[in-house]
Amino acid sequence: MTKTILIPTDFTVRSLQVLSEVLSNAPFIRHKIILLYGEQPSDSITEMLFFRKEKVIRDKYKPEFTEALEMIKNRFESRIESLVVDMISQNSRSALVEYLNNQGVAEIFVHGNLKLKTPGNAFDFTQNLKYCNIPVTSVTLEQHSFAFSEISGNFSFAYN
Amino acid sequence: MKTQTRIAVFLITTNILMLLLFGLAIYYFLYNYSYTDFYKRLETRASITAEYNFGVKNKNSESYKQIRKEILEKLSEEKEYIFPVNNEKDIEKASQKSGLPLGFLNDIFKNKKANLQIDDTFFSGIRHQNTDAEEHLVIVSAKNYYASNHLLFLRNIILIAVLLVFVVVSYISFYFSKHIFDPIKKITDKVKEISTDNIHLRIPEVGNDKEINQLVITLNDLLNRLETAFETQKNFVSNASHEFGTPLTSIMGEAEVMLMKKRTVEEYEISLQSILSQAERLNEITQSLLYLSYTGYANKKGLFEITRVDEALMHTKEMYDKVNPKNHIQLDFSLLPENPLKLKIIGNKQLLYLAFSNILSNACKYSNNKPVTVSLASTEGQLVIMVKDQGIGIPEEDLKFIFDPFFRASNTAHFDGHGIGLPLTRNIIKMHEGQLGISSKEGEGTVVKITFPLANLPLNYGLMKS
Structure with missing residues (x-):
């Protein structure tokens, strides 16, 4: 059985904890996962001209985010059919509904008590999700995986 | 020329x-x-x-x-x-x-x-x-x-022009070539001034000359490392003499007191027991030093084989449980990869046990047996181990010295130890081409992050073996 799920992300390790939690509670299901990020493109004409979704997303990756994402992929290899990080560039209800329908999203998981970080042109589209007629599940995190919260810590390395 | x-x-x-x-x-x-x-x-x-x-x-x-x-x-x-x-x-x-x-x-x-x-x-x-x-x-x-x-x-004009230009160009070229090396000469003079006595001196950065500044930064960086090395050496000598000195002094004191007058057999026995334990301590330090120097040389690699890190960690925990039954070490496998290939590294089991047990015993020792969590996960090419304790932490100013032999952080006076464990662990991890990182807050605890490169095995490795 395959299920397409969507999790809003702001490229922090914290937002990946939701994914880890969802996957650990759903054995025997293969997931098509979409990590969705919202950012409005810049108004500048030159930036619009060279706007590429892939590049915007790639620039957002931080080492700790990549590391945590790879850890999750390895941990739940059998439960992940595919994992894509995508972005929408319009903060409107209709655009979101359109996107979700196109992707065939079956369920949305959001972080129970945390809001997405929205630096720069990024926006938090989570409040629009409840109008989309797709079940939205709020995930409360247990302190089960401390490793995540520590990945982004400031390590002084013995040698490099 | x-x-x-x-x-x-x-x-x-x-x-x-x-x-x-x-x-x-x-x-x-x-x-x-x-x-x-x-x-x-x-x-x-x-x-x-x-x-x-x-x-x-x-x-x-x-x-x-x-x-x-x-x-x-x-x-x-x-x-x-x-x-x-x-x-x-x-x-x-x-x-x-x-x-x-x-x-x-x-x-x-x-x-x-x-x-x-x-x-x-x-x-x-x-x-x-x-x-x-x-x-x-x-x-x-x-x-x-x-x-x-x-x-x-026209010919005459051109000839005269060439001559004139020759004179001007020669002058400018010589002037330019003479002065382009001025900053380098200054740096050389400055570096000559720096000796072992005033190694704290640094070369001042010049104006907005990017290349020269790069050189200055590199040299200053080198000086920083040299200074640290000097510092380490000084620390090593003083710490080592202290570590060796303490048991020796107590052995000598014990023996002198015993020799002052005739004693009973029981007294001699107690005294010899004490001398023996001090001698054992000395032996322990010497052994660790030997290990340290052994692991310090990368060419003495010993037996390196495919090793499962989760097994190594569990084995270490079992061994450590015998030494210190009161420990609260929890192995957290919630992020353990499904594919066992992602847990295998090329390593020497004995050395890995030594490194892990050093980290675990430190975590338990400096937290008075409060819970210690050990997590294991792997990324695309690396295996990550995190060890988190709720101990006394490491003061920030000591953090850069903790990998120096015999160095002990300023807040460890009440804990037994001789400052060889961590440098030894570092050497072992370095032999495995891994990285050892430490992040700590004094009074709150310490997180140790160890990464190893995963063994590059074919996907059907396990199948082939069976």
């Missing part, structure tokens, strides 16, 4: 060469052009001469002559020749009469026009047929004043 001179010579040669090429090209092309142009002018004059001599109508010939005189500039030693020719004989006659070469006249007759240069004098001739169908050779000759004088003048 000094680099300075080399730069100057290079600059001068390239500049002068380019200038010379430029001058020569100008001279050459102008020279060629002036000749073509001059022949053209002579030819025009020849046709005008023909026109007014055998002109269309006699009326016009006078005005032609007038116009030519008034408008066309008189060339130097300009001469006109007109020969009526109807056959070869006439040409020979004309040649004898005028002294012009026969070949030239033949050329004109055959090709309708021809050019010739004798010394400074240029000849241009055309074959003309008048209204009565009589053939004439019309030749105009003149000296090319422009070529002989103007070009000479």
